[in-house]
Amino acid sequence: MRLNTISPAPDSRRSRVRVGRGIGSGLGKTAGRGHKGQKARSGGYHKVGFEGGQMPIQRRLPKVGFKSRKSLVSAQVRTSELAKLKGSELSLQALKDAGVVRRDTEFVKVILSGEVSKALEVKDVKLTKGAREAIIAAGGKVE
Secondary structure, X not given: OOHHHOOOOOOOOOOOOOOOXXXXXXOOOOOOOOOOOHHHOOXXXXXXXXXXXXXXXXXXXXXXXXXXOHHHHEEEEEHHHHHHOOOOEEOHHHHHHOOOOOOOOOEEEEEOOOOOOOOOEEOOOEEOHHHHHXXXXXXXXXX
């Protein structure tokens, strides 16, 4: 087999339509372009979203929304999930090791939702007021 002998399977490719080849072809005269107008001309072009000079919809509507890049590496942890921790230390690394938060997480905040079952020593993790009280009530300490 040589590269110059390779051809597609029979009937797998449709031959292209030759337009502008007389009235009998069905696509003579205007060649499927209609009558006059910018799109009928050679080089007729307008950019995406162009509405013939009318103010385009993407400019008529107000800009809306924002997604903080910090939110992509932040996480919230419920107090009920703290039971999954292996030791008594509550830190970002301990949460990652226990599989509570993703590996790419950089910021964690513990929120009160559920019971705190063991005494924990909190390091470098933000807490809500309720979570702080729950951890202290369970015999833990917060730095």
